[in-house]
Amino acid sequence: MGASVQNSIPRRDPALVMRLSRLGSMHQCRLSFMRVLTRRLANENWSFARPVFDVDAKGVGHAVYTATGPARTYSLVAFAHDLPPEERSDRVIATAWDATFTLFDGVPTADDIERLSHNVPYQEAGRVNEKSLSVSRANRSVRLWKHMVDALAKGEQPDVDKVASVGYLMRTTAVYGSGKLGAADHETIADxxxxDAPFQAEMLSVFLTRAFVRDMINHMARARGGAQSAELALDIAHGLGIxxxxxxxxxxxxxNHPVLLNNWVAAREEAIARVRSLNTAQEAEANLFRSLFARVQVLVETWRSxxxxxxxxxxxxxxxxEKVEAYLGGDDLTANGPWDRLLIWTSAVLSEEGQELIASLILEPYGDLVDDLSPAMSDHRPDASRILGAMSVKATRNLMRAGYAQALETDWSAQENCARAWYVSEEKLEPRLGERFEEPIAEYEQPLSPGRDVALAFADLKTWGDDAPVSEFLLNHPEHRHSIRRVQINACAPYSEIQDNTICADMMPIDMLRYKLATFGATHFDPRSDRWLRICMFGNAPYPEELTPENADLWVYPDAEGNS
Structure with missing residues (x-):
């Protein structure tokens, strides 16, 4: 990369970036966790194998998929089940699934698999140990699964339009890690x-799960059709994600993870700022952007909701x-700060969805400039949540004014501004968002409205002298500890707070879901309501045995002819 840097473009303002509507318009980029994983696997020449595939004609059994890197081997242990239709549910309270998994640290022995077989299929009702790094489960997309088995068993390929309309054969309903169900704590593997980038164990589990799903569909077709059955065509298999x-x-x-949120957003914003600061671009870099833009057009064309x-x-x-295409027709993208000019133009002309797509896309030609940011997306500051009790009340109030101006200006007595309350359902054991003035839920409210809570703390601070330490204030008002902690975190982690009201009447929870899933690397976001959505992971990616440095990164973009 031979372009010059002018070092004058700062990161975008948190007040712009951290609004819910913009977070809900984010797209995957080079720093997304799935792509960080596949790049590493390829660049370090990891090898893959399937030492065990013991599944019967009914689709019941287990399989083991290994991934071996420079220092260690990890194994996906997959259990396949014959699930009655009436027991199939994507709810977190489900008790049975079509398949269950654990990512095992090392290669499991027969005794390990026997032990896991009595626990992993039961998920929350079972327990694993520190040799398990994640525990997960998945259900079939029933209609597509049946269609594909029927077609392949007869020696035919499935209908590509039906495959494309769904995009996956199985969907995960949870991928647990970090000590859940007895699995290894994150600290034991963080070094x-x-x-070193976030959620890499979970992403590896999903990457290997995709190979298991492909093998299962071929196995079930052979069990049904015998010698006349066909293997799933490679181009169709590539199009399938999880x-x-x-x-x-x-x-x-x-x-609940403000430092982690800050690190995710800050890394992407730093990457965008670095690319915007380039005075010039090489012709090859501009051409790569143009070719990927054409592939993005295909990706968007196949996005259904x-x-x-x-x-x-x-x-x-x-x-x-269409507007971007016209812009590119009149700019060679090589001179006069081309990427900064492009983003200035998008901010004036495009929707937030379009702005963030182009902001992600300008990073693609510059892996050598931005890929080093991925380790910084982890949270390496265990002391970040420690309250600085010696900070003065005056300094605390100043931090509140600087980082929470919108919250301090909000009228929290207006019902529309506090219409909702977050709580945990006793029956379903799931977070819920209820109507505060229609349901008796206020006493069960979770502290998930930082803006309101900081405003309440600010009001109580008004009667305190400027020089008093905030520790004295908290001795009298311990209910504000979580707010003071967040205010101090925000002072050194400016992207740690959503700059919007998370309990107002018109808040869209799916905006938060969309941001996190985009950071994972998901595509084809399909909201099913304002509170849940479906996405696809690793769609168009190479399978483990095909992974090379040449195909390990840009797989997320289908080619301009619409093929994977």
Whole structure:
């Protein structure tokens, strides 16, 4: 990369970036966790094998998939089940699934598999140990699964339009890690280079799960059709990802992990700022951007949703892409700060969905400039949540004014501004968002409205002298500890807070879900309501045995002819 840097473009203002509507318009980029994983696997020449595939004609059994890197081997242990239709549910309270998995640290022995077989299929009702790094489960997309088995068993390939309309054969309903169900705590593996970026163990589990799903569909077709059956064609297999159904349970994560949220956003914003600061671009870099833009047009064309909000956003996005195409026709993208000029133009002309897509896309030609940011997306500051009690009341109030101006200006007595309350359902054991003035839920409210809570703390601070330490204030008002902690975190982590009201009447929870899933690397966001959505992971990616440095990164973009 031979372009010059002018070092004058700062990161975008948190007040712009951290609004819910913009977070809900984010797209995957080079720093997304799935792509970080596949790049590493390829660049370090990891090898893959399937030492065990013991599944009967009914689709019941287990399989083991290994991934071996420079220092360690990890194994996906998969259990396949014959699930009655009436027991199939994507809810977190389900008790049975079509398949269950654990990512095992090392290669499991027969005794390990026997032990896991009595626990992993039961998920929350079972227990694993520190040799398990994640525990997960998945359900079939029933109609597509049946169609594909029927076609392949007869020696035919499935209908490509039916395959494309769904995009996956199985969808995960949870991928647990970090000590859940007895699995290894994150701290025990955080110092391993392969896990220096966030959620890499979970992404590896999903990557290997996709190979298991492909092998299962071929196995079931052979069991049904025998010698006349066909293997799933490679081009169709490549187009299949792993689906995921995500609901309100993921939304509190972003609020409850402010440092992690800051690091995710800050890394992407730093990458964007670095590229915007280039005075010039090489012709090859501009050409790569143009070719990927053409592939993005294909990706957007195949993006389907039945939700009115996303339908409207897709209409606007397609119009945005037409405007970008016209812009590119009049600019060679090589001189006079081309990427900064492009983003200034997008901010004036495109929707937020279009702006964020182009902001992600300008990073693609510059892996050597931005890829080093991925380790910084982890949270390496265990002391960040420690309250600085010696800070003065005056300094604390100043931090509140600087980081929470909108919250301090909000009229929290107006019902529309505090219409909702977050709580945990006793029956379903899931986070819920209820109507504060219609349901008796206020006493069960979770602290998931940082803006309101900081405003309440600010009001109570008004009667305190400027020089008093905030520790004295908290001795008298311990109910504000979580707010003071967040204010101090925000002072050194400016992207740690959502700059919007998370309990107002018109808040869209799916905006939070969309941001987190985009950071994972998901595509084809399909809201099913304002509170849950479906997405696809690793769609168009190479399978483990095909992975090379040449195909390990840009797989997320289908080629301009629409093939994977």
């Amino acid at each position: 391993r280079p392969e896990f 689906g995921n159904s995500t609901g309100l349970g993921m939304a509190p994560f972003l609020i 039945e939700h009115p909000v996303q339908i409207k956003k897709l209409v606007a996005l397609k119009a945005d892409l």
